[in-house]
Structure formats: C-alpha cells, structure tokens
Amino acid sequence: MNDGGDGNSGYGHRRFRRSRSHFRDRITADGRDGWPVTAGRYRLVVSRACPWASRAVISRRLLGLEDALSMAIADPLQDDRSWRFTLDPGERDPVLGIRFLGEAYDRRETGYPGGVSVPAIVDVPSGRLVTNDYQRITLDLATEWRALHRPGAPDLYPEELRAEIDTVMAEVYEDVNNGVYRAGFARGQEEYEEACAAVFRRLELLGSRLARQRYLVGDTITEADVRLFTTLVRFDAVYHGHFKCNRWKLTEDPVLWAYARDLYQTPGFGDTVDFDHIKRHYYQVHTGINPTRIVPVGPDLAGWTTPHGRERLGGRPFGNGTAPGPVRAQEEVPARGRP
Structure with a gap:
C-alpha cells in the first residue's frame, strides 16, 4: 500500500486502476524460484494501516509463523522516500538495518520506477526484496510454508x-x-x-x-x-x-x-x-x-x-x-x- 492504494496503483487516463505487483517471485517449499522456505531467512514488512498488508499479518499469526518469519512494522505515514522505519530505535529496521523499505527495492532492481508497496518480503542475508505480490503472499504462507506452521494451525486454503x-x-x-x-x-x-x-x-x-x-x-x-x-x-x-x-x-x-x-x-x-x-x-x-x-x-x-x-x-x-x-x-x- 502506498499513495492511493498498495503502492501498485495509479490512474489511467480517466479511471483509477491497480497495477499488478512487479516483483512476483514466490517463496516455495521446493525453492523453484530460487527462494526456498527457510525459517529465519526472510522478513515480512508491513504497515498496520494497509488492508493488503494486514492480510499477511493475520495469516502469519493464525498460522503461527512468528518464529519462522520475522515482521517489520512501518510508520503509517510514509514520505516520498517510501515506507519508513521511524517506529524503531534509531529509525532503522533492527534486522535489515535500513531506514526505508525502498532500499530493499533498490537492492533488487536499481532505479525501479514503480511504487514501493507493502506487504513485502525481504531476504535478510542479501537485503533484497523477494516479492511484493500481495495477492499471492498469503496463499503461499498457507500452503508452501506448511512445514513451519504451528501445531494446530488452521487450513486457510483447503x-x-x-x-x-x-x-x-x-x-x-x-x-x-x-x-x-x-x-x-x-x-x-x-x-x-x-x-x-x-x-x-x-x-x-x-x-x-x-x-x-x-x-x-x-x-x-x-x-x-x-x-x-x-x-x-x-x-x-x-x-x-x-x-x-x-x-x-x-x-x-x-x-x-x-x-x-x-x-x-x-x-x-x-x-x-x-x-x-x-x-x-x-x-x-x-x-x-x-x-x-x-x-x-x-x-x-x-x-x-x-x-x-x-x-x-x-x-x-x-x-x-x-x-x-x-x-x-x-x-x-x-x-x-x-x-
């Protein structure tokens, strides 16, 4: 989510439109996109203001993925440099070490012209964005991350x-x-x-x-x-x-x-x-x-x-x-x- 939506949105000539997520790699059990499900490797970046990010926050909690997938909560008021980590000490995310989510986007694709959106999942070792595909992230948490679910986790996508x-x-x-x-x-x-x-x-x-x-x-x-x-x-x-x-x-x-x-x-x-x-x-x-x-x-x-x-x-x-x-x-x- 960003100005006017989730950061993947904008206006056409006349009507509001929402663009598709640009970074659509998937984190899967078999790692077919190069990103295998691994406990502790990734960080979920969210804003509690954003309905698209809130899906991921709820799913992560229902499924008990807190130990496997850490979470960064951005300031609800982003500026022109993107979502900010001003809620954290020193105004930096304590795990990624960055001040703005846009830095993880830049490490993935320098000069990316699109919006910086949440939810986003970042690879902690490299600091690179993995995905901002808000439609797919929660489905994969429910299915591909199953081996890391808590005992008694519900099946959200039977x-x-x-x-x-x-x-x-x-x-x-x-x-x-x-x-x-x-x-x-x-x-x-x-x-x-x-x-x-x-x-x-x-x-x-x-x-x-x-x-x-x-x-x-x-x-x-x-x-x-x-x-x-x-x-x-x-x-x-x-x-x-x-x-x-x-x-x-x-x-x-x-x-x-x-x-x-x-x-x-x-x-x-x-x-x-x-x-x-x-x-x-x-x-x-x-x-x-x-x-x-x-x-x-x-x-x-x-x-x-x-x-x-x-x-x-x-x-x-x-x-x-x-x-x-x-x-x-x-x-x-x-x-x-x-x-």
Missing part, C-alpha cells in the same frame, strides 16, 4: 474448497477490496457512483450469504474471510467518510456488523488491528482527498467488543485446529489503536 474460495475472493476483490478505492479515487461523478453502487451491491449479496452461514466458505475461517475482514474493519473508520462509500455504515447492517465483530473477537484478527495507524494513514497521506490532513475523532470503537451472536450458526473457527496463543509483547497493538 484444497477441496479452493475453487469456491477463489470465486468468492475474486468477487470480493473486484467490488469490495478494490471497489472502495475506485470510489474514493474516482475523478468524476459517474465513475464514483458506479464504483460505490458495486461496493454496496456486493456487500448486500455477501450479507445474504452470511445470514445463513458463519463464514464465507465452508464452516471454518478461510483466506476468503481474511480478505473480506480487512476491508470491513476499515469501513466506518475511513471508507465511509474518506472514500465516500456512505450509503450506510457497517454498524447499520446487522449481518455484516455481527460477522465483522465475530472475526474481530477471534484471536489473530482484532489483536492485529491498529485503528490509530489506519486513520492517520488514510487521512494524512491522501492529501488529494483530505488536504487539511485532519484526522476525525470518530467513530466510537467500543462496539467491536460487544457480543455478536454468530455462534448460533455453528461453525468451527479453526476447524480441527486451535486458536493461536497470545500476541508477542513486541507485536502488541498500542492501547491508542484499540477499542
């Missing part, structure tokens, strides 16, 4: 459900994940109204689906739920006002609001969400939309911890597995970012 998961994720991506950006960065009324209509049309369809079942596909949490959650958790805080997706608030839809709370209260989801980072990034970085850089005081976050009642639909959050343990002290979300 083989027998992949066709249905892929279909749902494609619809969610087009109309919801990316749809809010198409509305927010629209350059004309017609373009905005078209994108906004698609957002709420898809949300209504998802609500109908989730009125009958606890999770999007099957009776356990899957990658599809992770991807929808990262947009829903930002909806009232930024997309409703900042991106003008304001037909209704998430809190005004009984099904989706209960579903989002159910996931938020599930270990691995809400304990990774930093509302302070989210709001400061969107309202202070997107100066084309919010030139005053004023961050609103609302919405009230207290509702995220209220009972959701979704247990009545059954379902097994982690399937045959177990919930992840407590968040590590160094990765806890500060109090100002929580309800």
